[in-house]
Amino acid sequence: MVKTTIAKFSVDYLQILNEKGTLDKKLMPNLTKSQIIWMYENMILTRVVDEKMLSMQRQGRIGTFAPVKGQEACQIGIIAALDKKDMIFPAFRETAAHIAFGLPPENLFIYYAGDERGSKTDKNFFPIAIPVATQLLHAVGYAWGAKIKKDNVAVVVFFGDGATSEGDFHEAMNFAGVFKLPVLFVCQNNQYAISVPRKLQSASETLAQKAIAYGFDGIQVDGNDVFSVYKAANDAILNIKKGKGPCFIECITYRLGDHTTSDDASKYRSQKELQEWMKKDPILRLRDFIMKNKYLSRLDEEKLQDKVKLQVEDVVKKAESIEAPNVEDIFKYTFKEMPWNLKEQLDDLRESMKDG
Ligand SMILES: Cc1ncc(C[n+]2csc(CCOP(=O)(O)OP(=O)(O)O)c2C)c(N)n1
Structure with a gap:
């Protein structure tokens, strides 16, 4: 009998700016001050939109809504690495991606008020997918078409840890691997699929390793560190555009809010766990970095916060003033x-x- 190891695999974990504010300068990607401020502005704009949506849902002005609080870095880090020609397939929690990709924020308020016109856009951003994991097949189909047409674009699909248990996920990953399609799979592992914790979702040690089974690379990143997310996305996009095939990024993050406005996460998550993750809030981490490096003065930062709040009030006015469908x-x-x-x-x- 012959017994030899024919293959060995490993999964990397990337963290550049840790929760204590320490920066790994060797790994830090080349980002200008204005790019970093752009990331920060989009993160706080998303946070204000998220809070506004919650209060409007409670007032009956919009319907059920899935808050993104805590996951902003996972989405903005990815969008920062893209080109307007790239194509995005969101799930239902991609408020930050929507805003950072340049879609009007009022469209989100229109959509969540039950008006499909909120999904209309001339940007390369597919409509919200409520059925879990269906968007992965749409993304892979689109990428296959793009490859046949020789369009040099990257296709990005966002989904959660729960989506990795769906058949659609495995079919999409398999086709992407076999046909070396230009797809970036972005799994936001926010630790829960409604009330199902990550450890009951899959016996795999990481979700990133699932890519290996389908013949391409998977990496795990600190999803609350926008620099790690950006670096992983940028590296992946370069490879995708060179025709090297798909990549999978597992962003380790946490949903700080409820699953949706119809959920009460305190029924299945401890206050202690939530408090621990609050300390890792991606916005606090980036704000500390910005202040430490004097990219903004305290006054500039306050002005930015005020500007964003006024902007969201205008957005809501616009959304609520359109003629009823x-x-x-x-x-x-x-x-x-x-x-x-x-x-x-x-x-x-x-x-x-x-x-x-
Ligand atoms: C096919 C399908 N099954 C069940 C549901 C109900 N559902 C909505 S969200 C969700 C959990 C999704 O978890 P995950 O993929 O981790 O994303 P997250 O909500 O954490 O962002 C479920 C089961 C659905 N929308 N679609």
């Missing part, structure tokens, strides 16, 4: 030709609206 839209866009039963219901609706 046509009720008849409910009946359109699902079938090429409207079936008889929908036609009947549409006629009933028209009649009832005539009555007043």
Whole structure:
């Protein structure tokens, strides 16, 4: 009998600015002061939008909403490494990615108020995907098309730790690996899929290692350190654009808020655990770095916070001032030709609206 090791694998973990504020200068990517301030501004803008959404949901002005608090660095670090020609496939918690990629923030308020027009954009950003992991197949299909057309773009797909248990995830990873597709898989491991903790999601030591089984690289990064996320994304995007195939980034992070506005995370997470992660808040970490390096004075930073708050008030005004959508839209866009039963219901609706 012959027994030899035919393959060995390892998974790297990347952290550049740690929770104590110590910077690993050797690993620090080349970022200008204005790029770092751009990251910070987008992070605080996202935080204010998130808080506003929560209060508006409680007032009945928008519907169910999934807060992103705590995950801003995972998304903004990725977006910072992209080009406008690249294509993004979000899940339902990608508020930071939406804002940083330059989509109007008011679209989010419009969408969450139940108006599909909030999904319309001329940017390369797919509509929000509520069914878990479906967007991975859309992304891979798009990437396959891009490869056939020889478009030099990267396709980025965001998803959570829970999505890695879906068949769609494995099918997407397999096709991406086999056809060496230009896809960056961004798994935001925020430790929970609603109430299911990460350790019950998968027996794998890391989620990043799942990429290895499909024939490409996976790396784990500190998802609350925007510099680590940016560096991993930038390296991956360079390789993707050289035609080297897909990459998987597992961002270790934490959802500081509830799963959605219909959830109460205190039922399944301890206050102590939450407090520990609050200390690792990605915004606090970047703010400390910015202040320590005197990129902004205390006054400039306060002014920036005020500017962002006013901006969000304007955004909400804009979102709430658009004309209501046509009720008849409910009946359109699902079938090429409207079936008889929908036609009947549409006629009933028209009649009832005539009555007043
Ligand atoms: C196919 C499908 N199954 C179940 C659900 C209900 N659901 C919504 S979010 C969620 C958990 C998702 O967890 P994860 O992928 O880790 O993302 P996170 O919510 O943590 O961002 C579930 C089960 C759904 N939306 N789609």
